[in-house]
Structures are given as structure tokens and as C-alpha cells.
Amino acid sequence: IKRCRNYYEILGVERDASEEELKKAYRKLALKFHPDKNRAPGATDAFKAIGNAFAVLSNPEKRLRYDEFGSDQEHVSTGQARHYNYYTEFEADITPEEIFNVFFGGHFPTGNIHMFSNVARDAHYYPRRHRNERAWTQEQEEEENRPQNSYSAFIQLMPVFIIIIVSVITQLTATNPPYSLFYKSSIGHVISRETENLQVPYYVDKNFEKNYQGAELQELEKTVEKDYIDYIQTSCWKEKQQKSDLSNLAKLYRDERLKQKAESLKLEHCEKLSSLIGMHKGG
Secondary structure (H helix, E strand, O other), rough: OOOOOOHHHHHHHOOOOOHHHHHHHHHHHHHHOOOOOOOOOOOOHHHHHHHHHHHHHHHHHHHHHHHHHHHHHHHOOOOOEOOOOOOOOOOOOOOOOHHHHHHOOOOOOOOOOOOOHHHOOOOOOOOOOOOHHHHHHHHHHHHOOOOOOOOHHHHHHHHHHHHHHHHHHHHHHHHEEEEOOOOOOHHHHHHEEEEEOOOEEEOOOOOHHHHHHHHHHHHHHHHHHHHHHHHHHHHHHHHHHHHHHHHHHHHHHHHHHHHHHHHHHOHHHHHHHHHHHHHHHHO
């Protein structure tokens, strides 16, 4: 990896490589050089270089700039072989670990994403611009950065003032919900109750019993139970997803420790959901 001269060589792909070819190359190399898997000296640096190469080449805009100006970043070190400086002009804003987690977490983003853009360094992507062009750009930037008069500034800030005012009015007129599934002292939901049907716990304020009795209380508790079941279902799905992700990583790494962790992971919310379903059928 250190001997590679550019990002294409790091990933082992041609310069006209497609998005799928980049993903395939990254997947293979990232698994091979991940610090948790590869303990060889320099593996961490190699893993960073792989992630950075993929981050740049997988973004169409950065790849275009890299193809045009990337060769300018190559340099020769005294007494050493010619190599590429991976961490100067074309460094991604996302860490190699974040790229790895996104890639193998089952949620890889598609389309022309901008998570790798680095606006602060755009000026460095154009080292070959003509002097007149640079002078014109500098004048344009100075013109844009000149202080504006008070009226112009007020007009520009008007939408912000409107948003703030609307937000304040909304907060003043908004009413708190009559219950919470969790303890919330900030809105006064500190008194614990249970629904009559499924014994679902929920919290209310001190005036709750005055406002909800009889049929109104029954209807409200039906809503509480529905919200609680939705919450348990979502939590159960997250637990299963976490267990599945650990199992997949264990298979990819052939890691017995990860496998045991996945097998020992308890699905507490799924058990609660089964219990609720049983109570519902029993009722």
C-alpha cells in the first residue's frame, strides 16, 4: 500500500473503474487490513489509506478533481522510494472507521453523496489557475465579503427572526401530552400508572385523574397500549438487527469472540413483545 503512487493503485482498480468495482475492491481490502483483524506493522496506516482512497474515488466531484490535479501531489523523498502523500489535498472528511461501519452496517448510502466533500480545501484543488484568474477570484471574494449596510443585513436576517418568533409562539401555545411511556419530570409526568388491560406502565401528572375517568380513561389507555406495543416492536427489531450484524461480522472475520457475543445477546424487548401478545390472546 505504501509503495502505491495513487488512489487507483491502492484499491487495485483501473482509472475507469465503475462504482461497483470500487465497492468490491474496498470491501476486500478493508476486511483484510482492518486493525481488529490485521496486527501487522503499518496495517492501521494502510487501512486509513484504503478508506481515504475509496472516499475520494467514490465521490464523482472529488474523483474528477483528483483525476485532474491528483498527480501534482506526488513527491520524492530523499533516500526513499517515490510514494503518494495520502493525507494532504485529497483527504476525506469521514474517518476510515466510519466508512467501514457504514459500508458493512447494511446502510451504505447511494447516489451523489456529499459526506466526503471538503469545502475548506477547495482552493487547493486548482494550483494551475492563471494569475489573472486568481486575481479576479480574489477581487470577487473581497467584493462578496465587504460589510453590508444595516438595512441590507436586517433584510437578510428577517427570515431568521420570523422563525424564532413562530417557534416561541408555538412553544407557548403547545399543550403537553396527557401521558408519557417514560418518567419525564420536565413536563410533570412523574406519577406511575398501569393500563387495566395489558398492565402497561405509563406516567402522568398530578391532575390526570381529574381529567380522565370512565370511558375517556379507557380510550386513553388503549392509545397508551398501542404506543407501547409500537415502541416494543421497534426496539425488538433493533435488537434483532444488532444480533444479525454481529453474526455477519463474526462470519466475515471468522471471529469466535464476536460469534459468542452475538449468540449471548438477549432480545429483551422481543421477549416483552411475545409476553404482550400472549396476554392479548389470553384476554
